[in-house]
Amino acid sequence: MNTTRTAATARYLVLTGMAVAVLLPFVSIVLAALHPSGAQISGLSIPESWSWSNFADAWRAANFSNLVMSSLIIAAGVVPLALVLATFAAYSLATLNPFGGRAISVGFVLGLTLPIELVVIPLYFDLRQLGLTNSYLGVILAEAALFMPFGVYWMQTHFASIPGELLEAARVDGARSFTILARVLMPISWPAITTLGLLYFMWSWNQFLLVIVLMQDPDMRTAPSGLGFFVGQYSTNIPLLSAASLIVIGPIVVLYLIFQRNFVSGITQGAIKG
């Protein structure tokens, strides 16, 4: 018995050690953000006086009012659009046996490995011709398209896991395909949709390359892309820069802490099921 307890303690110690290693960088920037603006600081040091004003200063200096608003506008477009389209497509592919369904599924799955670098150059030139650069709509459509493979794949896996009898029963009752989706499938699909929605929000919030290329107006960029350029202007002011970084990661951390189960299952299970 004693050896198991020793093993458990050892396990616990190792895990704690690793957890500290993961968290230490955050401790470092939180402490840095609380130093007076422009202070010369080192690694981990407790500020003599806590200055919360860095957050307000960083908010103003990086123009976060506009940046966060842009991030939210883009997310508010991408998340519902991509969710609805992916759900419809996946529903059809999983249960309605469409013509060419297998080929279409393969087509979507192929998109899972395409790096964003492959599409960003023509997106810029093509969207410019359509007047969709420097526009929320352009970024929203591009992100929705890039997130589509995972969404279709994820929802298709989900719908395929629903027992066929359930659909069969509804169909025998004469229900139309849309009614089956709305009345039978949706009520039991909210967990899968919530997870997908959260992942979509996260990817949209974190998207960097696409936004810096498609948005030339600095006020219309998202919070992380604004931060990417803020670092060039204020690289010397560590407290201010730390505060700005915390502002950008704040929303996503809060969501993550509330919905950690969804995030973890989304990142891992999506692939496991395959």
Next chain:
Amino acid sequence: MRTRPLAAVLALALALTACAESGGGESAAPSDVSKELTKENITLKLAYTDDPPSKALISAFEAEHPNITIDAQQTPFSDYVKSIKLSMAADTPPDIAEYNPGAMRSLVPAGLIYDLTAYEKLYGWNDGFPAASLEVLRSNSEAKEYGTGGLYAVPGALSVLGVYYNKQLVQAAGVTKPPSTLDEFKANLATVKGKGTTPFSLGGLEVGGFQLWNALTNSLGDEKQYRDWVYGKPGSTIQTDAAKQAAQTVVDWVGAGYIPASANATADADAQANFVNGKSAYLITGNWAASVIEEGMGDNVGFFLLPQATAGDSTVASGASVAFSISSKTKHPNEAAAFLDFMRSAKAATIQFDTGFMPVNSEAPIQATGLRGDIAGEFKKVVGDNGIVPFPDFASPNMIDRLTSGVQGLLSKQSTPDAFLTSLQESWTQYHG
């Protein structure tokens, strides 16, 4: 049968992309040039990145021409060089755009900006604009060779690269006057280092590194040879003894501890802040940083141009300008040209100087003391010697990356001066060869 969809997609791709990748034409010249301006109320769109001095210059021009409104849009530099070519190619481009010879050269052969030679003659711009400042804005119609051919922009404010020094730190080391030769400067660096002060702050992560090499090259070498190279004159090379010696000097200074070991991880803003905070005695950068440095250091800072190898040689320093060009699609070329002409006025000179730049019109009287006085004095000298040369990154489109990474190699003592210069010349030949 199976290949047909693919073939169809490719055919469609070719058809659709054809419109994106075609277009363009010859270099464009304005017709009906005149000093007579419209009396109607008009609005000119202007795209720019540098402020100061742009905003103040625009306001002053509007004050002189109440019926002309300038609708100005500012974009940060890195975004500007990326997007301006595309906005100039759009159906309704800005009428006036700040011009960067390195990034915007393709606008010339595309015929998207006017050749301003007709206005130059009409207004007599050779009077009031220093010859060297116009030279870099001239190019042939393919934009492969500078310093010759049509004029595509005029300067709205001038900048020059030089050495800032912390008066307290150098005086504490016993250095009492600015050096008159490069060797004297080297001796000063050794003295300062001997007192335990790091001589330089250097932003090797960005452009600071190659500006040091650039300043040394100008100091050691033949200015005409260097200028020809940047201008893309056939047969030019940067693989010269002077450029090599300059690169070797950078390596030597790292070895001697004159340059901090962390230079390659230091951004330009960091290097500037380190200098302002007294962590080093010297900083090499342009007068665009003057207002920030003066704000931080008051009268504890001075400025000189990196001296020539031999005392009394004519001064040479890299300089650039905040320049403006005119879209060939503008409906108001004459009014836009009037804005350009305004840049050499005495009124503009005051604004240019007050905002930290050097006035375009070097004859305009300016009052300056302290750091500004140092800069103005040095600038007058180098303009008088016709010694302003262009920055090396204008030489070809990817030269700036070759320069930055090449000097990083020197700073980390991992590449040789020869390898560095070979890489620069490779980029030059790719573009001009």
Next chain:
Amino acid sequence: MADTDTAVLPGRTPVRPGGASPVRRRGRRSRRLIALLYIAPAALVYLGFAIWPAIHTVYLSFLNWDGILPATWAGFDNYRAIFTDSMLGPSVWHAIVLILFFAVIPCALGLFMTALLQGTTRGMTTFRVIFFLPQVLPLVAVGITWRWLYNDEGLVNQGLRAIGLDGVTRAWLGDYNLALIALGFIGTWAMSGLCMVLFLAGAQKIDTSLYEAVAIDGGGPVRRFFAVTLPALRGEITIASVITTIAALASFDLVFVTTNGGPANQTTVPGLLVYRLAFNESNIGGAAALAVVLTLVVIVFVTAIRRLTREKP
């Protein structure tokens, strides 16, 4: 793009209406056509804004184009440049080196820990939340944080001084030989937790009787690990290595804010150069060719991982 896996297709349970009278068959036909309408909107967005640009990139990669003037046909010149240019080739190599730090080390570390720690631990949820945290953060913020940690005065050097290693302190991201490793270590930091959580969770599902069988055969912990644990974690290893490998190859954000490819091009990666060539240097064809090569490298690695970890029939 989604950090995820090219998985096999999700299993489908097509509903088979009973019987096959002519009337029903016609009904089924029209239903199968209507089914396509559900797919159409998603397919259109996907084709228009992902597949079409991808094809367009391939086309652009065969052109000499500066973004403004008429393009000329370049043939394979842009691809040849990737093998001959002193910048482009190394960037692909750097990305592959990063796989070592983003994928190989975290997976190996995760497996080692799993072998060491096997068994249930209370409070796993808390650990899981912490270990997964780097996965959800914008890489720009992660990069800025580490830029500060690696600074002259940052946490890393402070730690080294605290243990008496003043001699090795340096500005890590500015060190010619160590910058790429320093960058890679950020990936190790971000990915190790993910791998470990995945493997520990997978190991908990292993039937303990399998371990007993090995013990009866006289096998020790090493054999137990190779005979039972490792094969049982096949699925988790695939997922972990695919996610981390893609993260390593497509690492634009992190490099852009930390080193921007420096010092002396020691940390350039394809993503960074695609952006630079296309939008700063007006070499659209070269950028497109590099993007295509990057995609091929991703596909080769992902396929290789799937092959290697596939269960033998």
